[in-house]
Each structure stands twice: as structure tokens, then as C-alpha cells.
Amino acid sequence: MPKDKTHINIVVIGHVDSGKSTTTGHLIYKCGGIDKRTIEKFEKEAQEMGKGSFKYAWVLDKLKAERERGITIDITLWKFETAKYYVTVIDAPGHRDFIKNMITGTSQADCAVLIVAAGTGEFEAGISKNGQTREHALLAYTLGVKQMIVGVNKMDTTEPPFSESRFEEIKKEVSTYIKKIGYNPATVPFVPISGWNGDNMLEASTNMPWYKGWAIEKKGSKSDGKTLLQALDAMDPPSRPLDKPLRLPLQDVYKIGGIGTVPVGRVETGIIKPG
Numbered sequence: 001m002p003k004d005k006t007h008i009n010i011v012v013i014g015h016v017d018s019g020k021s022t023t024t025g026h027l028i029y030k031c032g033g034i035d036k037r038t039i040e041k042f043e044k045e046a047q048e049m050g051k052g053s054f055k056y057a058w059v060l061d062k063l064k065a066e067r068e069r070g071i072t073i074d075i076t077l078w079k080f081e082t083a084k085y086y087v088t089v090i091d092a093p094g095h096r097d098f099i100k101n102m103i104t105g106t107s108q109a110d111c112a113v114l115i116v117a118a119g120t121g122e123f124e125a126g127i128s129k130n131g132q133t134r135e136h137a138l139l140a141y142t143l144g145v146k147q148m149i150v151g152v153n154k155m156d157t158t159e160p161p162f163s164e165s166r167f168e169e170i171k172k173e174v175s176t177y178i179k180k181i182g183y184n185p186a187t188v189p190f191v192p193i194s195g196w197n198g199d200n201m202l203e204a205s206t207n208m209p210w211y212k213g214w215a216i217e218k219k220g221s222k223s224d225g226k227t228l229l230q231a232l233d234a235m236d237p238p239s240r241p242l243d244k245p246l247r248l249p250l251q252d253v254y255k256i257g258g259i260g261t262v263p264v265g266r267v268e269t270g271i272i273k274p275g
Contacts, residue, residue, distance in 0.1 A: 013136035014115035015126030019153040023195030025056030032080035111147040112140040119157040189214035189231035246270030
């Protein structure tokens with residue numbers, strides 16, 4: 001890996017079952033630090049447990065379980081690479097402790113990827129007053145995550161499948177809502193995807209010929225693209241002031257056998273190096 005790519009941190013947010021884990025798992029699976037052997041092992045286990053359709057999410061759940069049991073904390077598993085960045089996924093959270101995790105995790109993110117499900121009734125449940133779509137988006141903004149990408153997921157389950165009108169309807173409603181919170185929709189790429197089938201994730205989908213791509217404008221510079229991966233590259237890199245004193249907010253402390261106590265956090269300012 002060349003050393004010259006900037007690191008960015010993303011948090012993946014959205015209503016329960018909108019496909020956060022599958023989408024994230026797919027990115028890590030296709031562009032990330034998990035070797036094929038591990039993936040095949042996970043696939044086989046998922047199949048045996050009758051959870052074949054969850055293979056990407058399974059990757060993530062297995063990693064989470066390992067992390068929780070404290071076996072190995074191999075952070076490379078949570079990384080993937082785009083043309084421009086090394087991306088670290090800060091906890092693509094499941095059901096448990098979610099808001100708490102989100103508050104500790106989100107505050108470290110440079111960009112939020114909001115996943116909304118396009119299926120009939122699913123989007124409505126997420127964006128409703130009790131849905132988590134609103135809550136998560138609001139939390140992200142409040143905690144200082146000022147860049148957002150919206151993945152309109154499960155496009156293969158719309159009526160009819162890959163429906164342009166459904167995508168436009170969702171885009172309009174989510175734009176209106178995030179604008180109320182404080183985001184500028186003109187800076188937010190909306191990408192119609194299938195986290196499971198891979199449509200518009202890494203490569204432009206052939207199932208949505210109507211989709212001409214996303215286009216955004218920030219601080220006078222324009223960018224456009226078709227995929228979720230390209231949208232990540234359109235995000236601004238974080239500015240981490242190296243000339244300031246070292247500040248490293250702690251996120252967690254792990255006890256690792258044979259090594260000892262390992263504090264985990266992100267260097268906000270200054271420089272830290274071994275020795």
C-alpha cells in the first residue's frame with residue numbers, strides 16, 4: 001500500500017434493517033483488508049446457519065463478535081481503499097447500545113453514510129417520527145459530522161424493481177429533512193444502490209439506465225460520479241493540525257493478553273509516533 005493516501009473515517013447510519021451492515025460488509029469485502037479465505041469461511045458458516053443472504057453483514061457481525069470477545073483487534077478488517085482514500089469504518093452499529101456507540105463513534109467521523117431502504121413501506125418506517133433515519137441524521141449533524149452521503153438501498157426491491165420515481169421521491173423527502181437539520185443537499189450525493197447485489201456500489205449499475213449519476217458542489221468545486229465508492233472520494237479530507245499540541249481523545253481501552261492495556265482513539269491534533 002502506498003503511504004500517500006489520506007485516511008478518512010466514516011460512520012454508517014440509518015434505520016434498523018435498512019442494510020447498513022450488508023452495504024458496509026460489501027465495501028470491506030470488495031475493497032478491503034479481509035482475505036478471501038476468511039470470506040469463504042464466513043460464507044460457509046452463513047450458509048450452514050441458513051443466513052446465506054446475510055453473507056456481507058455476516059462478515060461484519062463476525063468481526064464485531066471477535067472484537068467484543070476481545071480475541072483479536074485487527075483494525076485492518078474495518079478498512080477499505082478507494083482511489084483516493086484509506087477509509088476506516090467506525091462501527092457500523094447493530095441494534096445494541098446503538099445510540100451510545102453512535103455518539104462515541106460518530107464524533108470521530110469525517111463523513112456519515114446514511115443508508116435508507118427503498119422498499120415499499122421500509123423508507124416510510126425509517127423516516128417516520130419514530131424511525132431512526134431522522135434521529136441518526138440529526139445526531140450526526142449535531143455531533144459535528146458535516147459531510148454526508150445518502151445511499152438509497154435495496155433498489156432491487158422497489159415496485160417495479162429499480163424504480164426511478166421511487167428514487168426521486170426518496171431523494172426529495174430526505175433532502176428536505178436533512179436541509180432542516182443543517183446539511184446543504186447540494187453537497188450530498190444521493191446514490192441508488194443494492195448493497196446485496198452490488199448495484200452502483202463499486203461499478204455503475206446496468207439495472208438503472210435512467211440514473212445519470214450524482215453531482216455535487218462544495219466551496220466552488222464541482223464533482224460527479226455514479227457509484228458509492230466515487231462519492232466517498234468526493235468528500236473533503238479532514239484537516240488534522242499537525243503543528244498543534246498532541247490531543248488524543250480516548251474512545252476505548254482494550255486489555256489484550258500478552259500485550260497489556262491498549263488505549264484506542266484518534267489523534268485530533270499534533271503528532272504521535274513509536275519510540
